[in-house]
Every structure is written in structure tokens, then in C-alpha cells.
Amino acid sequence: MNKTARLKPLQPGMRKAKPYLFILPSMLFFAVFAIYPLIYIIVLSFFDRSIIGDMTFVGFENFIKLFNNPEFGPIMKNTVVYMVIVVLLTTVFSMLVALLLQRPTRLNKIVQQIAFSPYVISTVSVVFVWMWMMDADYGLFNYIIGWFGLGEVNWLTDPNVTIFSIAIVSVWKSLGYNAIIIIAALNAIPKHYYEAAKLDNSSSVKTYFRITLPMISPTVFFLVLINIIGALKNFETIKLMTAGKFDTTTLVYFVYQNAREYFDFGYASSAGVILMVFIAIITLLYFKVLAKKVYYR
Amino acid sequence: MSSIILQNIDKAYGKNAPVIENLNLEIKDKSFTVLLGPSGCGKSTILRMIAGLEAQTSGTILFDDEDMTNVPPENRDIAFVFQNYALYPTMTVRGNIEFGLKNRKIPKAEIAARVEEVCSLLDISEYLNRKPQNLSGGQRQRVALARAMVKKPDIFLMDEPLSNLDAKLRNQIRTDLIALHKRLNTTFVYVTHDQVEAMSMATDIVLLNKGKVMQMSSPAEMYKQPRNVFSAKFIGTPAMNVISSGKSNISVPQGCAYVGFRPENVMLEKKNNDDFCISCDVASTEMLGAETVIKALSGDEIIFMRAFTSACRPEGRQNFYVERANLCYFNEQEERIYE
Ligand SMILES: Nc1ncnc2c1ncn2[C@@H]1O[C@H](COP(=O)(O)OP(=O)(O)OP(=O)(O)O)[C@@H](O)[C@H]1O
Ligand SMILES: [Mg+2]
Numbered sequence: 001m002n003k004t005a006r007l008k009p010l011q012p013g014m015r016k017a018k019p020y021l022f023i024l025p026s027m028l029f030f031a032v033f034a035i036y037p038l039i040y041i042i043v044l045s046f047f048d049r050s051i052i053g054d055m056t057f058v059g060f061e062n063f064i065k066l067f068n069n070p071e072f073g074p075i076m077k078n079t080v081v082y083m084v085i086v087v088l089l090t091t092v093f094s095m096l097v098a099l100l101l102q103r104p105t106r107l108n109k110i111v112q113q114i115a116f117s118p119y120v121i122s123t124v125s126v127v128f129v130w131m132w133m134m135d136a137d138y139g140l141f142n143y144i145i146g147w148f149g150l151g152e153v154n155w156l157t158d159p160n161v162t163i164f165s166i167a168i169v170s171v172w173k174s175l176g177y178n179a180i181i182i183i184a185a186l187n188a189i190p191k192h193y194y195e196a197a198k199l200d201n202s203s204s205v206k207t208y209f210r211i212t213l214p215m216i217s218p219t220v221f222f223l224v225l226i227n228i229i230g231a232l233k234n235f236e237t238i239k240l241m242t243a244g245k246f247d248t249t250t251l252v253y254f255v256y257q258n259a260r261e262y263f264d265f266g267y268a269s270s271a272g273v274i275l276m277v278f279i280a281i282i283t284l285l286y287f288k289v290l291a292k293k294v295y296y297r
Numbered sequence: 298m299s300s301i302i303l304q305n306i307d308k309a310y311g312k313n314a315p316v317i318e319n320l321n322l323e324i325k326d327k328s329f330t331v332l333l334g335p336s337g338c339g340k341s342t343i344l345r346m347i348a349g350l351e352a353q354t355s356g357t358i359l360f361d362d363e364d365m366t367n368v369p370p371e372n373r374d375i376a377f378v379f380q381n382y383a384l385y386p387t388m389t390v391r392g393n394i395e396f397g398l399k400n401r402k403i404p405k406a407e408i409a410a411r412v413e414e415v416c417s418l419l420d421i422s423e424y425l426n427r428k429p430q431n432l433s434g435g436q437r438q439r440v441a442l443a444r445a446m447v448k449k450p451d452i453f454l455m456d457e458p459l460s461n462l463d464a465k466l467r468n469q470i471r472t473d474l475i476a477l478h479k480r481l482n483t484t485f486v487y488v489t490h491d492q493v494e495a496m497s498m499a500t501d502i503v504l505l506n507k508g509k510v511m512q513m514s515s516p517a518e519m520y521k522q523p524r525n526v527f528s529a530k531f532i533g534t535p536a537m538n539v540i541s542s543g544k545s546n547i548s549v550p551q552g553c554a555y556v557g558f559r560p561e562n563v564m565l566e567k568k569n570n571d572d573f574c575i576s577c578d579v580a581s582t583e584m585l586g587a588e589t590v591i592k593a594l595s596g597d598e599i600i601f602m603r604a605f606t607s608a609c610r611p612e613g614r615q616n617f618y619v620e621r622a623n624l625c626y627f628n629e630q631e632e633r634i635y636e
Contacts, residue, residue: 192383195350200397201371210396214387 044269062270078163079250083231085167090227094178102186115176127240130169159247166237178223185219225286229279251275299360299451299484300326301347306356308342316342317508329478329485331495334505340488344454348377376445378455382437384429391425394444415443435466455487471497492532504528526631529557535601546574550636555627562623563602565611573619579611
């Protein structure tokens with residue numbers, strides 16, 4: 001009795017503040033390492049800033065210059081095409097792989113681990129192996145294509161193909177990771193739904209589309225979001241495989257080029273801001289529309 | 298028309314020790330058979346084997362005279378009500394109820410008529426367009442029943458369908474199920490660990506323990522004539538008192554090791570000269586409304602008495618008497634023996 005009496009209820013204001021107090025340290029950390037750079041980029045995008053010379057405020061000039069740049073259209077196209085290919089292929093293939101590897105047999109567990117490994121290996125090693133396979137003269141791909149009497153493909157230099165080549169590597173790298181998350185979602189579906197479906201004479205295709213797919217859809221949509229953001233931000237594979245040549249410059253690569261090669265930080269920042277807005281819109285759309293529609297339970 | 302016959306059924310999961318060994322069972326056509334037993338005794342396993350959701354390791358399951366071994370569950374003409382209902386969260390209530398019929402390519406008009414019929418019977422027409430997750434436990438339970446009934450199966454299999462409901466709703470649905478069984482006039486096989494549920498609904502009870510049939514009889518016989526100590530101690534609230542016969546003041550049959558008697562047969566006063574008598578210390582008295590349950594100790598044995606007058610409040614050391622006719626005798630192997 002006495003004990004509880006001594007614990008006075010908190011003042012309403014204090015009660016509200018308490019949870020924030022607890023997360024204050026991590027919020028500070030977040031502020032320094034996430035919020036500050038974000039604001040800095042936005043501020044920079046309104047300035048003319050290079051390595052030498054002063055920072056001068058130029059208003060929207062960087063953005064105007066960007067939209068008037070004849071390369072801006074193709075860059076946006078590359079960005080979107082790359083994103084669509086990566087997201088589509090990753091989603092479809094990871095769902096197929098997940099279905100194949102779902103049953104927890106010993107073989108499947110081993111294959112799962114193998115499929116996951118590209119995610120752990122450094123991108124540089126992955127890219128070099130693929131570049132070797134894609135080599136126009138000595139590569140494995142052209143060798144195999146040769147068997148079918150098809151002509152050589154310049155995987156890494158033909159502007160019609162390059163973006164696909166880069167996308168394939170990215171898909172391959174994240175496929176296992178995506179598949180394992182989908183497998184976890186598949187295994188989380190209680191077995192009795194399948195038993196009930198069986199007793200209801202449902203074919204396995206029908207069961208998949210009426211029960212399985214809707215039930216894993218929250219996971220799949222989340223992966224789609226992650227993959228969209230990941231694809232929009234992808235840099236390493238482009239840098240390593242084509243260095244932005246042969247129609248492979250995406251928004252991120254454009255930011256990099258202007259900042260690191262031309263030292264035009266203000267201009268680079270304006271492109272960075274466009275990218276951020278792009279990602280923000282997609283994320284908002286996800287949370288507003290999809291997340292609500294596909295949620296069960 | 299379907300009786301279910303299980304012949305020499307063995308069941309082991311993987312390489313584990315067998316769960317069920319040499320089970321023989323006949324479930325009569327149109328009966329309301331309850332598989333009763335403590336948790337883990339294999340009730341669900343038996344039900345799932347009847348449904349075909351689980352294959353028996355050896356033995357035969359017959360529906361009437363037809364061997365079901367190679368018949369897949371969807372062709373067995375059964376409906377299964379799962380313990381947690383297993384309503385598809387991805388479909389509306391109507392979708393759930395119709396799913397099986399649609400898959401069987403039953404004409405639309407007939408589907409509509411059947412859905413209409415079961416929904417009005419079970420009083421769920423209002424919820425047809427809701428998702429199951431937006432229903433209460435009792436409503437879900439009725440939807441699960443509707444999904445089973447709409448198929449018009451020969452055999453209803455139910456695995457503890459009432460265990461998620463509160464006591465009041467359980468009572469109500471119990472009554473509904475009895476009525477439903479009469480109305481549908483089909484075979485019900487119902488799994489529960491609750492002996493009250495079994496006693497109130499069953500026409501036949503199969504009492505199981507560790508994968509073996511301990512007794513199979515009507516509820517009344519199960520109560521009056523327990524075949525063994527397990528059965529005696531499983532049925533009744535409180536269950537039958539079973540004490541070692543060493544302390545008996547009367548002569549017991551040859552080989553008798555335990556004497557059993559129902560709590561309601563305990564008297565505080567001697568009626569006949571040859572009444573069984575045991576002296577014990579009253580430990581507690583519980584007034585439960587119409588009846589009073591008295592718990593007493595004799596040495597390390599606990600004895601319950603049920604009295605139906607609230608005036609009955611014994612205290613301290615007491616002699617408990619039981620008429621001879623109300624005694625059950627069990628041998629060393631805990632099997633029933635008779636005088
Ligand atoms: N899939 C399985 N794999 C291995 N063992 C299992 C499996 N299912 C059940 N068992 C075992 O079989 C035995 C009987 O299980 P069962 O589910 O039939 O019991 P039950 O009588 O239905 O119990 P409850 O009243 O708790 O539902 C238990 O010992 C259980 O551990
Ligand atoms: Mg069970």
C-alpha cells in the first residue's frame with residue numbers, strides 16, 4: 001500500500017515527455033549523422049560552391065540549370081528503367097526461388113545459404129566476376145550465345161544493353177536475400193490454412209493466388225519498397241562496370257560525377273535533392289496507399 | 298451413411314516413438330462420437346487421420362466398407378472444423394463459406410441457396426461481407442461451422458471447436474451443436490479434453506489415454522460403470538474417489554486393490570450395517586450454489602464429497618459412509634473387477 005502511494009503519478013506534461021527523453025540519445029545521434037547532412041545538401045543546392053572560392057547564394061539557379069541540361073531527361077530515363085528492371089526481376093525471381101526452396105529439407109537449407117552468399121560478398125568481387133563473364137571477346141555469355149549461332153553482344157559497351165547488364169548483376173546480388181525474407185513470410189503462414197484449402201478442393205495454383213500470395217503481400221510490398229530505394233541509390237555497380245558511360249548515368253551517378261569529378265557541389269546537391277524528393281514520394285505512396293490495402297490480421 | 302472403422306492403426310511422427318499403437322475403433326453411423334482424453338493423448342492425430350490430413354503408419358481406415366487409405370482428404374466427403382477455425386483471412390465470410398463449393402464447380406444458384414440456408418440457420422447473414430479477423434470468437438466459430446455445413450458432408454470432424462470461447466458461449470453453442478446433429482442426421486466426430494463437453498453432447502464417448510482406448514461407451518455408462526481407474530478419475534467434477542482398499546472396513550472382492558465411489562454417494566451418516574466407512578479430516582468446504590463440495594483427507598488420500606443441502610457443513614474429524622451398491626472395485630492393474 002505504502003509503496004504504491006509513494007509513486008506519485010507523473011504530471012501530464014512529464015508523462016508525455018518521458019518516452020522522448022528515453023530516445024533522446026539515439027535521436028541526437030540520428031540528428032548529427034542523418035538530419036544534418038540532409039539539411040546541408042538542401043542548403044547547398046541553393047549555393048554556388050566549388051572547392052575554391054566562396055559560397056554564393058544563387059537561388060534556384062542550380063535547379064534551373066539541371067532541368068535545362070539536355071542530359072537530364074536521359075539520366076532520369078536511365079534511373080527509372082534501371083529501377084523498374086531491378087525491382088521487377090528481383091520480385092518475380094525471389095518469389096519463384098522462395099517457392100522452390102521453401103520446404104525445409106537439408107538440401108534446400110544448403111541452397112538457401114548459397115543463394116544468400118552474394119549478399120555477403122563485396123560488390124567489387126561480384127562485379128568483377130560478372131564483368132569477366134560479360135566480356136565481349138572472352139566472356140562466358142558470348143561463348144554460350146555462340147552455341148546457338150547468335151551474334152556477339154557487347155554487354156558492357158552497347159548502350160542498348162548496358163543498363164540491363166548492370167541490372168542483372170544487382171538482381172543477382174540481392175536475389176538470395178529477398179528470397180530468404182519471402183521464405184520466412186511463407187513459413188509464417190499457419191499450415192491449417194493449407195489443410196482447409198485442401199479440404200475445400202482448392203488446386204495448388206488457386207491456393208497460391210487466393211491464400212499464399214495475399215498473405216505474403218505485406219512482405220513483398222515492403223521488399224519492393226526497399227528494392228526501389230536501393231535501385232534509385234545504386235552506385236557501385238555503375239561505377240565499376242561502365243563508369244557512367246554508354247548510357248548508364250543515373251541520378252546518383254550524376255551527383256557523384258559533379259561532386260567528385262567537376263567539384264560542382266551546389267549543382268550536385270540540387271540533383272541529390274531531386275533524388276531525395278523522388279524517394280520521399282515513393283515512400284509516402286507506399287505508406288499511404290499500399291501498406292493499408294495489403295494488411296491482414 | 299457413414300460409419301468409420303479404424304483397424305489396427307499405428308501412428309508415429311517421423312522416427313519418434315509411436316503416438317498411437319494398435320488402435321481399433323468403430324464410430325457408428327449418425328452418432329455424435331466424442332474423442333475425449335488428456336492433452337497429448339493423440340485425439341487430434343486420430344481425427345486428422347480420419348480426415349486424411351495425416352497418414353497412418355499402418356492399419357486401415359474404412360468409411361462403411363470402403364478403404365480410405367488412398368483417398369485424398371478432399372475426396373472423403375468430410376468437413377473439418379479446426380480448433381482455431383482456420384478461416385481464410387484473405388477472403389470475406391461469404392468467400393470463406395463459398396470457397397469449397399466454387400472449387401467443386403457447383404452451380405451458382407445452388408451455392409447462393411446453400412449459403413443462404415446455413416447463414417440463416419447459424420444467424421451469420423449480417424457478417425457475410427466482413428473479413429473473419431473483424432469478427433468475435435463466437436461469430437468466427439459459427440462461420441467455421443457454416444463453412445463445414447455448406448458442403449453437406451457425410452461426416453463432420455471437429456477439433457476442440459469451442460476451446461477458444463468463454464464459458465457462457467460454450468454452453469450455448471453446445472446446445473446448438475446437439476440440435477444441429479439431430480437436424481443434419483449425420484456422423485459427428487468431436488475432439489475435446491473437457492469431460493463436461495463430452496458428457497453433455499456425446500451419444501458415444503471414446504476415452505483415450507496415451508494413444509489407447511480406455512473405455513468406449515455412452516456418457517451414462519461411462520459415468521456409472523467406469524471400466525478402469527483412469528476412466529473413473531477422468532469423468533465427473535470432482536471425479537470419482539479412488540482409494541486403496543487396504544483401509545476398508547468391509548470385505549472386498551478377491552484381488553481388489555482400489556475402491557472407488559462418486560462424491561455424491563458419500564454420506565455423513567451410516568445407512569446400512571455393511572456400509573463402507575472411512576474416517577477423515579475435513580480440509581475445506583466449497584459452497585457452489587446448489588451443491589457443496591467438501592474436501593477431506595484420509596492419511597495422504599484426498600476424498601471429495603458432494604452434498605446438495607447448504608446445511609451440510611461438516612468440520613473436523615468425520616466418518617464418511619458409502620453404500621455397498623455404490624462402490625466400484627479395481628484390481629492392481631487398475632482394471633474394474635466385480636463382486
Ligand atoms: N507433427 C508432429 N510431429 C511430431 N509429433 C507430433 C506431431 N503432432 C503431434 N505430435 C505428438 O503426438 C502426440 C499426440 O498429439 P495430438 O496433437 O494428437 O494430441 P491431442 O490429444 O490432440 O492433444 P491436445 O488436447 O493438446 O490437442 C503428442 O505427444 C504430440 O507431441
Ligand atoms: Mg489436439
